[in-house]
Structures are given as structure tokens and as C-alpha cells.
Amino acid sequence: MKSSVARETAVQEGHRTVLVAEDDVLVRLMIADALRDQGLTVIEAANADEALSVLQSSAAVSLLLTDIQMPGNMDGLVLAAFVHETLPATKVILTSGVHPKDSLPAAAHAFFLKPYDVTALVGQVKELLTDCESDGKRR
């Protein structure tokens, strides 16, 4: 299993892998297809527990796109906080059908209200991944 340092390096070197955590399978399929059409590697998780299993494995995830409300032991906000604490090089986009009551948590780089414009979301993913590569080159 890759060490956390090795994974952070992989993220910074521009490995373009997006982890999509979304419990609505048709929404998950739609966004995963749209991201794969852009040449990205997409890992799909049906809930935050699955996403956590992926993040704790050797997969080098450059960006987490997660819905907030999902069934299971944790929601997208807790998942985003985990990434913020343990995988700081990994960007996070939150989605929800409800506007957040407070300002965007520090763990998130962007928020999309559902139903979202897929083209706009894909554009934001690509922009954040470009930032990942820039962050890596500056180190």
C-alpha cells in the first residue's frame, strides 16, 4: 500500500483521478460519464463509507466530488473534513440539493447546488485539477 507521502506526491504530479461520492446512481453515472469523456479517471462511490474505503486504500485521488446528504455512517461534510485533515493536496467539491446554511466549510473548494449544470461542474473540476498540478510544480 502506498504511503500517504507517496499518494500526496502522486496527486501533485498531476494524476487526474476524481472520486465521485453520490448515492443517486443515475446522477453518479451521468457525472462519471461526463468526467471520463474529459479523459479523467473516475472512481465511483455510492456513499461516504465507500468513499472512505477508497481514500484509505492506495488510490491517489486528486479531487473528491461528494454529495452532502448520503445514507450511511457519515455524510459528505464529514468525508470532506477527513480529506482536508489527512489528504490536504486533494481538492473537494461539495454538492447538495439544499444551500448550505453557513459559509462554505474550509474543507471545500467549491459548492454546486443540485440539480447542477454538468458542464459547469466539469469545468470546475478541470480548473481545480489544474490547480493541483500547479501546486505540485511549485513544491
Place this chain on the structure above:
Amino acid sequence: MVEADVLVRLSISQYLRDCGYRVIEAASTDEAILVLQDGVRVDIVLTDVQMPGAMDGFGLSQWVRSNRPGIEVILAGSVNRAVSAAADLCEENNGVLAKPYDPQVVLDRIRRLLASRADRRRD
């Protein structure tokens, strides 16, 4: 690809995508049925026999047979149990896979199943 273990699902799905297939992932039989009911084009359903929830892989196979009869089904699991119980649900010799998955075996089965289906359509 219907599989409740995300790391197994991820591994086999990515392998099949690298081989050129479009792979739709379902974490449960409920998700699989939602996809199939949506009319998404599916040629093969590869499903674990043991799935959490009200419907297992056998139930899903029966659902596919009743509602989307043109779709081939591959069941995966304990081979002895799957073979004896699934003989009428899958094409003979092609329908059952042993777990843990061997990616090359999965690929060979898919290729054989699609080739077999193409031959049947020509006849």
C-alpha cells in the same frame, strides 16, 4: 458491474474500461434495477450472487430475464452453489464466475458471451 465491495468493483471495472468496455457500476441490486429501468443500454450484467438488501444476484438475474430478456447475465460467487442454482438463469458454460475475480477470466467470459450472442443473432 453489480458488486457491494467498492474496492473489488473499482478494480474489475477499471480493468474492463482499460480493455475498452463501457462499465456501469452498481453497488446494489436496487441500483442495478434503477439503471436498467432507465433504459440505459446494457449488454451484460455481471453480478455477485451475495448482495445486501432484499434482492440477491439470483433475484436480479430473474428480474433481468423477465424485464430485459436481451441482456446476458454472469453470476459470480461460490461456483458450486451458483452452478447448481443458476443453470436456468445464465447461458450454459458462460454464466458463472468464481470469486475472487481473476480479471483475465472475467474478460474472457465477457468476450465469449458477446461472441456467442453475436453468433445466435446471425443464425
